[in-house]
Amino acid sequence: MSEKYIARSKAVAARVLGGEMMIMSAADSRLFSLSDVATVIWEAADGCTPLSEIVDRRVCAQFDVPPDVAYRDAEHLVEELATRGILSISTQPIAEAAAERPAPEAP
Amino acid sequence: MSLMQELVGRALELGVPLSAHLDITYRCNERCEHCYLDHEDHGEMSTAEIKDLLHQLADARVFFLTLSGGEALMRRDCFDIIEYARSLMFNVKLKTNAVLIREKEAARLRAMGVEQVQVSVYSHRPEVHDAITKIPGSLNRTLAGIRLLRSHGMRVNIANVLMRSNRADTTGVQALAKDLGAHYTLDPTITPMMDGNTSVLRLRVDGSDVSSYFHDPTLVGDVESFCAPPVPVNEDVLEGLPCSAGHTSCYISPYGDVYPCVQFPITCGNVRREKFIDIWRDSPRLNEVRSIRLKHLTTCSSCTHAGSCTRCPGLAYMEGNMRGPSSADCEKSFVRTGIVTAGMMAKEGRSAGKSGLVQIEL
Numbered sequence: 001m002s003e004k005y006i007a008r009s010k011a012v013a014a015r016v017l018g019g020e021m022m023i024m025s026a027a028d029s030r031l032f033s034l035s036d037v038a039t040v041i042w043e044a045a046d047g048c049t050p051l052s053e054i055v056d057r058r059v060c061a062q063f064d065v066p067p068d069v070a071y072r073d074a075e076h077l078v079e080e081l082a083t084r085g086i087l088s089i090s091t092q093p094i095a096e097a098a099a100e101r102p103a104p105e106a107p
Numbered sequence: 108m109s110l111m112q113e114l115v116g117r118a119l120e121l122g123v124p125l126s127a128h129l130d131i132t133y134r135c136n137e138r139c140e141h142c143y144l145d146h147e148d149h150g151e152m153s154t155a156e157i158k159d160l161l162h163q164l165a166d167a168r169v170f171f172l173t174l175s176g177g178e179a180l181m182r183r184d185c186f187d188i189i190e191y192a193r194s195l196m197f198n199v200k201l202k203t204n205a206v207l208i209r210e211k212e213a214a215r216l217r218a219m220g221v222e223q224v225q226v227s228v229y230s231h232r233p234e235v236h237d238a239i240t241k242i243p244g245s246l247n248r249t250l251a252g253i254r255l256l257r258s259h260g261m262r263v264n265i266a267n268v269l270m271r272s273n274r275a276d277t278t279g280v281q282a283l284a285k286d287l288g289a290h291y292t293l294d295p296t297i298t299p300m301m302d303g304n305t306s307v308l309r310l311r312v313d314g315s316d317v318s319s320y321f322h323d324p325t326l327v328g329d330v331e332s333f334c335a336p337p338v339p340v341n342e343d344v345l346e347g348l349p350c351s352a353g354h355t356s357c358y359i360s361p362y363g364d365v366y367p368c369v370q371f372p373i374t375c376g377n378v379r380r381e382k383f384i385d386i387w388r389d390s391p392r393l394n395e396v397r398s399i400r401l402k403h404l405t406t407c408s409s410c411t412h413a414g415s416c417t418r419c420p421g422l423a424y425m426e427g428n429m430r431g432p433s434s435a436d437c438e439k440s441f442v443r444t445g446i447v448t449a450g451m452m453a454k455e456g457r458s459a460g461k462s463g464l465v466q467i468e469l
Binding site for chain 2: 013015020033101104105
């Protein structure tokens with residue numbers, strides 16, 4: 001099984017509202033809401049952390065789910081999110097991931 | 108219920124300013140005859156101040172951010188600001204006249220993930236458009252900018268502000284938008300100047316023109332539905348909110364002043380003196396705006412149009428009473444249905460026949 005890397009798309013807007021992650025794609029202005037698990041995976045999609053590590057360290061640590069089930073569900077989820085342009089998938093680390101939120105500067 | 112309606116409902120419930128409109132400058136490279144702004148720079152926020160504000164807006168959970176002006180691209184740091192806003196994951200819409208958009212700018216906007224660019228086009232005829240902007244050659248430069256944006260796959264919305272001088276050109280601008288692959292919005296709202304000067308209102312189109320637009324299916328879709336008689340007024344209607352201004356949306360000027368809406372010039376605080384979230388939560392004026400329900404409106408609560416009128420509280424405020432009627436919207440309801448409004452009756456019908464409309468999106 002080859003490792004998978006996932007990266008947040010640079011062309012989406014995202015905000016957590018009432019505990020739910022809302023995402024809007026700039027490509028087609030479609031609005032999505034992510035489940036708790038999908039939110040954890042999306043937030044961890046930095047392009048350089050393997051999906052298996054995200055599942056082990058983030059998903060299984062926060063949700064009561066066996067690792068093999070979690071990984072299978074995560075694979076299915078990221079493929080669906082990739083289809084909708086919310087993130088990209090590669091077998092190699094992805095350099096072009098949306099950056100982390102910048103730290104505030106003193107005005 | 109759509110996901111967007113759910114999102115707005117949740118924002119309302121949580122007291123979240125889901126949408127913010129930030130004018131980063133009032134300076135402009137055009138001098139449009141209907142413009143409500145003073146284009147002199149009276150001390151715009153610096154780049155660092157705007158970036159700090161953007162952080163505050165993101166922390167307040169603003170999702171939809173409209174960046175505008177004046178002409179936003181008159182600021183040398185405009186792209187820096189947009190890039191920063193995108194790094195904070197705002198959904199960014201840019202309003203511009205596109206005159207300063209070249210290949211590099213169009214490509215950069217696309218690369219930054221700006222969702223939409225709105226461009227004002229007054230006419231498909233240069234002599235009409237340029238007479239409104241008072242800049243010879245402006246239509247050609249604007250159209251060149253739009254073409255570049257479209258060539259990079261940007262979504263462009265052409266806003267066609269309607270006035271007496273260009274009222275014959277809506278069909279031409281619609282055709283132009285179609286040719287360019289742009290969305291078209293007819294915007295017949297002419298608002299008084301920010302300082303209350305109402306001289307620009309003379310540019311509004313007449314009621315007879317408005318009636319013809321309201322009965323044009325290419326502009327309003329289902330005419331029968333659009334011009335249907337008012338819906339019955341019940342308790343739910345009377346408990347309703349006049350609009351989203353101050354509830355889930357706000358406006359911030361280049362000088363840091365916070366308002367409920369760009370069309371509602373009641374200053375609620377300044378982000379140079381207070382944190383945005385403190386203004387949003389605690390401003391007495393914002394809380395006053397939020398406290399108003401339809402049942403509290405002095406004249407409109409007894410109007411047969413109460414349930415279907417698009418009354419703008421900002422326009423009402425500029426007429427002297429945020430709880431009063433907006434005569435422009437009274438006139439629109441009348442033209443749409445043929446039924447006189449309570450506001451018009453209160454004024455003994457003196458205002459009937461003039462127009463003031465809301466946007467019609469196609």
